Amino acid sequence: MTKLEPDFSMRELVQLRARPEAIHIYHGHTVLTTKQDGTVSKGGPEGLFFHNTRLLSWWEHRINGQRLKFISASPVDSYSMLQMYLSPDIMQEVGNIPPEERGVVLRVSRFVGDGMHEDADLENYTQTTVNCTLSWDVEADFADLGEAMEGKRKQEAPVDSEWRAIDAKTHELTLSYRHEKLPMAVVIRFLHPDGDPRWEDGRVVFDAKLAPHEHAHFCVSIEPVIDGRHATPEYGCYAFGGDTGSPHDEMRKRLLADATRVATTNANAHDAWHAAVRDLASLPLYDGGWPEALTPAAGIPAYQALFGRDSLTASWQAASVSPLLMEASIIRTAQHIGSTRDDFRDELPGRVIQQISFSPLARLGLTPFRCYYGDYSAPAAFLIVLGQHYMWTGDTEFFRRHQDAAERVLAFLDGEADADRDGFIEYETRSPLGQKNQGWKDSAVAVVYEDGSVVPNPVATCELQGDVYSAKQQHGLAIALAGKQFGDARRLLKEASDLKKRFAESFWMPDEQFVALCLDPDKRAVRTIASNAAHCLATGIVSGDHAGAVAKRLLAADMYSGWGVRTLSTEHPSYNPYSYQLGSVWPMESANTAFGMARYGLYDEVNVLTRGLFDLAALFPNHQLPEVVGGYQRDAEHPHPGTYPQAETPQAWSASAVPMCVQSMLGLQPLAPLRTLLIDPALPEWMPDLTLSNLQVGDARVTIRFHREADGSTGWKIIEKRGTLFVIQQPSGLSLTASARDRAKDLATSIFPWTH
Numbered sequence: 001m002t003k004l005e006p007d008f009s010m011r012e013l014v015q016l017r018a019r020p021e022a023i024h025i026y027h028g029h030t031v032l033t034t035k036q037d038g039t040v041s042k043g044g045p046e047g048l049f050f051h052n053t054r055l056l057s058w059w060e061h062r063i064n065g066q067r068l069k070f071i072s073a074s075p076v077d078s079y080s081m082l083q084m085y086l087s088p089d090i091m092q093e094v095g096n097i098p099p100e101e102r103g104v105v106l107r108v109s110r111f112v113g114d115g116m117h118e119d120a121d122l123e124n125y126t127q128t129t130v131n132c133t134l135s136w137d138v139e140a141d142f143a144d145l146g147e148a149m150e151g152k153r154k155q156e157a158p159v160d161s162e163w164r165a166i167d168a169k170t171h172e173l174t175l176s177y178r179h180e181k182l183p184m185a186v187v188i189r190f191l192h193p194d195g196d197p198r199w200e201d202g203r204v205v206f207d208a209k210l211a212p213h214e215h216a217h218f219c220v221s222i223e224p225v226i227d228g229r230h231a232t233p234e235y236g237c238y239a240f241g242g243d244t245g246s247p248h249d250e251m252r253k254r255l256l257a258d259a260t261r262v263a264t265t266n267a268n269a270h271d272a273w274h275a276a277v278r279d280l281a282s283l284p285l286y287d288g289g290w291p292e293a294l295t296p297a298a299g300i301p302a303y304q305a306l307f308g309r310d311s312l313t314a315s316w317q318a319a320s321v322s323p324l325l326m327e328a329s330i331i332r333t334a335q336h337i338g339s340t341r342d343d344f345r346d347e348l349p350g351r352v353i354q355q356i357s358f359s360p361l362a363r364l365g366l367t368p369f370r371c372y373y374g375d376y377s378a379p380a381a382f383l384i385v386l387g388q389h390y391m392w393t394g395d396t397e398f399f400r401r402h403q404d405a406a407e408r409v410l411a412f413l414d415g416e417a418d419a420d421r422d423g424f425i426e427y428e429t430r431s432p433l434g435q436k437n438q439g440w441k442d443s444a445v446a447v448v449y450e451d452g453s454v455v456p457n458p459v460a461t462c463e464l465q466g467d468v469y470s471a472k473q474q475h476g477l478a479i480a481l482a483g484k485q486f487g488d489a490r491r492l493l494k495e496a497s498d499l500k501k502r503f504a505e506s507f508w509m510p511d512e513q514f515v516a517l518c519l520d521p522d523k524r525a526v527r528t529i530a531s532n533a534a535h536c537l538a539t540g541i542v543s544g545d546h547a548g549a550v551a552k553r554l555l556a557a558d559m560y561s562g563w564g565v566r567t568l569s570t571e572h573p574s575y576n577p578y579s580y581q582l583g584s585v586w587p588m589e590s591a592n593t594a595f596g597m598a599r600y601g602l603y604d605e606v607n608v609l610t611r612g613l614f615d616l617a618a619l620f621p622n623h624q625l626p627e628v629v630g631g632y633q634r635d636a637e638h639p640h641p642g643t644y645p646q647a648e649t650p651q652a653w654s655a656s657a658v659p660m661c662v663q664s665m666l667g668l669q670p671l672a673p674l675r676t677l678l679i680d681p682a683l684p685e686w687m688p689d690l691t692l693s694n695l696q697v698g699d700a701r702v703t704i705r706f707h708r709e710a711d712g713s714t715g716w717k718i719i720e721k722r723g724t725l726f727v728i729q730q731p732s733g734l735s736l737t738a739s740a741r742d743r744a745k746d747l748a749t750s751i752f753p754w755t756h
Contacts, residue, residue, distance in 0.1 A: 020036075023035070024649075026112060027079035028248070028286040029305070030116065031049050033301050034081075038070070038073030039059070040056055041060060042057065045151070047148055048112075050115065052304070055222065057143065063087040063132050080112070081109075103126040113233060114233055115234075116221075116233060117236060118220040119220075119237060122216045127212050132207075135204060138203065140159055140177075142184050142360065155361065157178045172187060173187075181363075183228060184226055185225040193216050206218065255324060256281050268618045269690070274623075279652075280318055280321060280652070291327050291331070292332050293328065294325055294327075298310035305358075306333075311332065312330075312381040313588070314655070315328070317588070318660075320662065321659045323389060323392045330389060336356065337350065337405050338373050338412075346373045349408065349411070350408040350412025350413075374435045377440050377464060381471075392672055393672055393698060426458040426519070436457065439459070439464050440461075440532070446567075449526055458521055460519040461518040466536040466539030466540070467539060469500055479492075504546070513552075513553060515542065529572065533553075535592055536550070538599070547602070562612055562634025562635070563634055565590050567589070567631070568582045576631075578642065580628065585628065590657065591664070592660070593609055597664070601731050601738055613658070626644070629642065629644065666690070666706060669730075670698075673698075676726045677728070678730045701723060703718070703721070729746040731743065
């Protein structure tokens with residue numbers, strides 16, 4: 001095969017879309033998935049979903065019983081979309097006029113949130129009066145989201161319909177699910193001009209008579225009813241005097257106003273940051289009051305629910321945007337810490353929630369996901385994020401308020417999580433319907449031996465040991481600062497130090513100069529080369545003697561694609577660039593890798609990773625990073641990596657990957673209890689300047705401008721500061737590149753900035 005030469009003049013035309021066959025708009029627990037033409041066609045996976053339950057399985061407009069000519073359909077923002085259609089058959093008697101000139105247009109505006117509101121405007125742009133019918137094909141099947149996506153039903157019941165007039169301009173269609181254990185319905189209310197609408201053969205039909213340049217407005221409200229509880233759509237109808245705003249709009253605006261802003265001459269980084277902030281502001285589940293309502297969903301369309309480790313990880317990665325997301329995620333997950341032993345749900349005292357689902361299959365007990373605990377990364381994540389929230393905010397009262405929850409989580413990590421008492425946590429699945437793998441890689445085939453066979457449980461993956469190490473370090477330092485509990489702090493820090501030593505003895509592979517993927521049930525180190533080791537850099541459990549080698553291996557050709565770190569080496573027999581966790585690239589993981597390399601002062605490596613991630617964002621509309629992309633090598637034959645077929649977009653921890661990269665490049669380390677921000681910036685040539693505005697540390701807000709000097713160093717200047725905050729340039733304590741002289745110089749120039 002002849003290798004292709006790269007054509008850089010055309011590279012800008014590359015534009016990928018995750019799930020390219022569909023359009024999604026979403027808000028809270030509601031998502032509308034349509035085809036690219038804006039329709040929900042009968043028999044497909046599309047629909048209007050509420051709490052992962054499909055309310056509408058068919059929703060399509062017709063004029064005179066005929067399908068419409070599609071013009072355009074697009075989201076306007078995360079929760080609304082606009083579609084336009086022509087009716088090509090209205091003016092058939094005017095033979096020489098092409099369909100697109102016949103001038104009868106249907107304009108459809110949709111808004112989701114606790115159901116959906118739709119405005120349909122039928123517009124006559126001809127010079128003659130038009131008589132026609134406008135109709136909606138309507139069907140509701142109340143399928144579980146998983147059933148809708150797979151096209152297979154595990155639960156099913158008849159659906160009854162009731163049509164009634166409310167008044168002269170309001171009619172109501174109720175579709176009721178007759179499942180004895182799943183009482184559900186959808187109420188569809190039509191506000192319309194004068195006329196006599198009817199419900200016939202699965203279709204709502206209106207007669208319309210439009211004079212030249214006249215239009216008729218139809219207002220549709222779609223209300224979910226679950227277990228007898230009605231949800232009221234958040235957006236109303238402008239034409240009939242309804243409330244066109246959502247009660248959560250102010251929360252979204254408040255979050256955006258609180259957010260840190262970035263300015264840089266690097267357009268990719270600038271656009272990626274603002275796309276990430278926009279996505280993070282669009283994903284809150286809006287359960288409860290401020291700030292817990294800001295807890296982000298994991299992703300759209302399949303993970304629109306609370307997933308403990310996803311919300312915690314994303315909120316920590318996005319801490320430099322706003323600490324509010326951490327606060328919300330801590331509050332929400334603390335409410336669902338395990339209290340009993342329930343094998344079906346993999347629940348144990350002290351375990352942190354993996355996911356909560358109100359879907360039909362979960363409510364029937366056909367899955368354990370109604371309230372499921374099958375995740376060993378979430379408990380440590382809870383402690384890490386609680387500690388990081390304290391370091392970013394200095395909120396001692398909030399930290400102390402969650403100490404009981406933290407102690408329960410620590411008890412789980414020291415007890416049931418280490419079932420064989422060998423000093424490492426290992427996961428085992430008790431639920432017959434639970435997840436086999438319960439580390440960060442949770443697909444059933446993600447943890448494999450060198451020959452490609454699946455490692456059986458119980459498994460002690462390397463990154464989980466790093467998670468526990470970091471959790472104990474974070475919590476030990478935080479309790480010392482917050483409550484001066486020095487005895488407990490010393491104990492936790494000593495336990496973390498001992499774990500780091502045992503980790504090096506059991507997981508380090510001297511011949512590979514890399515970290516083993518896991519310990520199998522026989523405590524044999526599995527020598528598979530995988531991305532899990534990157535998380536060990538991020539948590540700091542890798543010793544200084546080994547960190548440089550691990551970073552180098554992660555950037556070798558078989559692991560680094562040019563866009564990000566692969567989940568599995570291309571040299572492994574299980575490698576597949578489109579596998580979910582056996583060869584694909586996750587932006588979240590690449591950002592964690594960059595953060596880990598920054599901890600060890602490996603800034604050249606950090607900048608390789610961050611550039612790849614920002615370049616990757618530029619391949620997608622609006623610089624919106626999806627959940628996962630393909631693992632192809634970035635070269636002339638592969639000018640883009642492809643996307644995983646079922647990738648979520650947006651995805652919370654893909655959005656948060658961008659601020660994590662910026663934090664890593666600048667070496668930001670907050671110490672809010674000490675009113676201090678440590679920085680260690682290292683801007684590359686491709687990003688010569690970057691300004692952070694409105695960055696919150698404790699009660700202070702600061703704007704700092706960073707710029708690359710002619711000698712390659714990075715200078716910085718405080719532009720504005722509100723509140724007390726000491727900004728000090730100091731490398732990480734794990735840095736492999738900083739000398740004592742460097743540290744002293746950085747400290748001096750921080751204290752005496754005129755010496756810069």
